[in-house]
Amino acid sequence: MPIYEYTCNYCDEPFEVQATLAEKAKGLDVWCPKCANQDVQQVFGSVLMRRGSNKARTGGGCDPATGCCGPRR
Ligand SMILES: [Zn+2]
Structure with missing residues (x-):
């Protein structure tokens, strides 16, 4: 049975739903x-996005999400 990934528009909670293609089509x-x-x-296709990934900021350097280094020239 395929697994579909969803996120909540309200609280941004990511979750997965199992459903057959027939159920999905209905x-x-x-x-x-x-x-x-x-x-x-x-x-769709966001397998690499995981919760708790904001730990990566402790390594120093620029976080692209905040743009602390500014745009590249
Ligand atoms: Zn929610």
């Missing part, structure tokens, strides 16, 4: 496991 009732909001969106 329209899934998907809701956030954390806040039960149904305002969720499917994530």
Whole structure:
């Protein structure tokens, strides 16, 4: 059974939903496991994004997300 990745638009909680293609085609009732909001969106191809990855900032240097080094010239 394929697994679909979603994130909650309300609390940004990432979660996975298992469903057959037939179930998916019919329209899934998907809701956030954390806040039960149904305002969720499917994530495509974001396997590399993991929770807790902001630890990487402790290594020093620039965090591209904050742009502390400014744009490259
Ligand atoms: Zn949520």
